[in-house]
Amino acid sequence: MDQIHFITIEDVEFFYAEEMKIAGTNGWIRDQFELEACIESPKHTFNGDYLLDLYGMATKYITAFTIRHPYSDGNKRIGAISAVVFLEANGIDYQENSETELADVIYSYLRNEIDENAITNYFKTNSKSYN
Helix, strand or coil: CCCCCCCCHHHHHHHHHHHHHHHCCCCCECCHHHHHHHHHHHHCEECCEECCCHHHHHHHHHHHHHHHCCECCCHHHHHHHHHHHHHHHCCEEECCCCCCHHHHHHHHHHCCCCCHHHHHHHHHHCEEECC
């Protein structure tokens, strides 16, 4: 796998500030440790190899933010934004079929109707590589 461009804490802080402006709310970091864990969650390796492909890594941003709740508000949105930006930064063009499609997938996950693999497969089905 070529060099992977992961989302940084500075990226997420920027996404969060912009999202709070759009939403017109004042959120805050509820737990710094959980925020850092969300950022690190896609990076797991074994014997120097990543355990997940890029789509699985994007999924990890969503699941980490929605389960760990590092922010007082907007965790699902930040997970989704982080996943999509991560894919784009790594040469993958993600396309939704509707404005709420990814949100619907996230809510299905949170209602235990689908698992992480289904989110990963969703990204694979709705994305194409720039290469």
